[in-house]
Amino acid sequence: MAWKTLDDMDLKDKRVLTRVDINVPVEAGRVTDATRIERIAPTVRDILAAGGKPVLLAHFGRPKGQRVDDMSLQPLIPALEQHLGAPVVFAADCIGPAAEAAADALQPGQVLLLENTRFHAGEEKNAPELAAAMARLGDVYCNDAFSAAHRAHASTEALAHLLPSCAGRLMQAELSALEKALGAPERPVVAVVGGAKVSTKLELLSNLVEKVDILVIGGGMANTFLAAQGIDVGKSLCEHDMTGTAKDIAEKAARGGCEILLPRDVVVAWEFKEGADSKVVKAEDCPADAMILDAGPDSVAHICQTFDRAKTLIWNGPLGAFEIAPFDAATNAAAAYAAGLSRSGKLVSVAGGGDTVAALNKADAAEAFTYISTAGGAFLEWMEGKTLPGVAALG
Structure with missing residues (x-):
């Protein structure tokens, strides 16, 4: 506009x-x-x-x-x-x-x-x-x-x-960055969306599968998408009542030619605490008494290969329980890789949202991203495709 x-x-x-x-x-x-x-x-x-x-x-x-x-x-x-x-x-x-x-x-x-x-x-x-x-x-x-x-x-x-x-x-600066990311982006466009719950990012996911070429889903919401495929996610954070919605989003993505990337392997643990014993298993092999707390190294390698193919990256939300080690590894590694591509001019990278900024700062990647939005709710609503009253009034 x-x-x-x-x-x-x-x-x-x-x-x-x-x-x-x-x-x-x-x-x-x-x-x-x-x-x-x-x-x-x-x-x-x-x-x-x-x-x-x-x-x-x-x-x-x-x-x-x-x-x-x-x-x-x-x-x-x-x-x-x-x-x-x-x-x-x-x-x-x-x-x-x-x-x-x-x-x-x-x-x-x-x-x-x-x-x-x-x-x-x-x-x-x-x-x-x-x-x-x-x-x-x-x-x-x-x-x-x-x-x-x-x-x-x-x-x-x-x-x-x-x-x-x-x-x-x-x-x-915000409007110019967002226009580059979603309005008229260089393609392919990859979006990373993480966080705990599908229910809080329904509109975001539904809008992005129509706008981006590849959607990487991480964090707790990835467990809901895995469960929707019939995979047992054990005691992981998962919205089992949202699996139908996850299927609908996946079908909408398939119809529109948007590829969805879910974890191939995962880091599981039996308690959620700093330095807890953990192991890497295939996504479909989560033990019934364990919980998924991060994406595994094979998943990270796949995400980084996707970044190599991309021209534009939009990032909202961590890939795992980034607040505590060792469950910050996937977010840190993927963020560092995206930062390197951004620094060399190969990738336009735009990120925003409270947890996202904290996660990228923790990974020492934020400064290399093309643009970091501190706007929170406004950034999310823009990504959801909503009209922002304060912006529309300037037109």
Whole structure:
């Protein structure tokens, strides 16, 4: 879809109402992980460089429409000033006379941080009157919060219709990466989907078998697909009530020419703990009293051969119980191999989702991937083929 970027807007002397995601972890009044703040820095710096005045809109926590002191954005100011390289002024509300006065008084080179948008019940209700009150604080609207784009909230959806609107640098990068991965990808396209349950990723799997050439299924959900083939998975995590659905997905894939890869061999253990005794068996030979906790080395070799054939890789979810050794081996090995292909320019690799980012970081593979999305729910909904309100509103 067509959406404007900061490069398409005249920002000189304009107040740029910028929706960001700075919902960062805070302990004892200090930011403990500034990753999300670091990722909005290019947008804020580019607005300042173009002579614009950034006015930041953001949510924090779940105050449910009430003013909750512990969920104020004010403690983020030192971290924002450090990473943005600019003085940050604070307004104790995101609408109203005080906020309007602060926006009007903003000087070139300064950044204005408005208080938590979710202190107002109208934010999550996408209330037009709240959006109109926010619009009075800016001349241009910039959405740089892809991670909140799947929510139709006042600051992400309604507001975009009230001012000239564009995507920020992080939003632009996310949309460009996802377009490369699913919109108009280089083929063959391989998707790795792991995780515990088929039931949580039904829409994702159903959409992907229509979009990708090869679908690698790992984690607990692979056990459900194995069970659907009549394989005894012992005491493994398995949704036996979803085997019919797994068969339907496999049939849909076959009709559309999408190849599904399931584990050929598996790592089994009799208890789920660090360093537990384990052994590798063929997928169909899982002992009745054991549980499958990872894909085996033959499966990993097959996955890596698939990566060799691919031009584009989408990754969501681990291949096994990656949190503890030795059940992290398959995820680590496959991720490292994909990272090597990405580093050499042979593979466009896009990954996202909470467990996915953690797993790729643990494997020291994340930095080599073409793009890592930290968006969570929005990334998943995009992969499911859903329209994201915050993105659609920019079109």
